Amino acid sequence: MNDAFEMEPLNLPTYSFSIKQDGDKKYIFDEIRRRYVSLSPEEWVRQNIIKYLSEDKHYPRTLMSIEKGFRRNRLSERYDLLIYDRTGEPAMIVECKAPVVEISQRTFNQATRYNEMYHARYLLVTNGRKHYCCRIDLTRKSYEFLTDIPEYDELT
Numbered sequence: 001m002n003d004a005f006e007m008e009p010l011n012l013p014t015y016s017f018s019i020k021q022d023g024d025k026k027y028i029f030d031e032i033r034r035r036y037v038s039l040s041p042e043e044w045v046r047q048n049i050i051k052y053l054s055e056d057k058h059y060p061r062t063l064m065s066i067e068k069g070f071r072r073n074r075l076s077e078r079y080d081l082l083i084y085d086r087t088g089e090p091a092m093i094v095e096c097k098a099p100v101v102e103i104s105q106r107t108f109n110q111a112t113r114y115n116e117m118y119h120a121r122y123l124l125v126t127n128g129r130k131h132y133c134c135r136i137d138l139t140r141k142s143y144e145f146l147t148d149i150p151e152y153d154e155l156t
Contacts, residue, residue, distance in 0.1 A: 008099040041098035045128035062099035092122035
């Protein structure tokens with residue numbers, strides 16, 4: 001099966017995915033994890049933003065990490081997507097929400113909490129319809145919103 005069936009249209013180019021159904025559950029092939037994963041609205045956004053970053057913005061898939069857990073203040077956390085630079089340092093944290101979820105200050109606070117652990121220089125928050133990207137000045141503890149998601153080579 002290779003269609004987007006009833007998943008929400010996103011504010012991203014249209015991509016081709018390998019999607020399968022098992023009973024009433026749908027799965028999408030994740031090219032980073034190299035396996036089928038449950039197709040939720042948030043996963044739909046994550047897979048589309050991965051395609052966009054890799055195919056349109058030239059982010060190497062080999063430098064992407066998905067949903068890795070970590071502990072922060074004795075709490076278990078899990079980022080959606082972490083992009084590394086070519087030296088292996090975290091360059092961008094991506095927080096994905098389902099298309100129906102409004103991007104709020106709470107969403108940015110979540111991404112910022114994750115970044116306290118990784119010190120990435122960029123944050124990208126998206127629900128697939130709206131994308132907010134900012135460059136972080138870790139020294140000054142400030143940020144600047146960008147008008148577009150940068151090309152991979154601009155991250156370093």
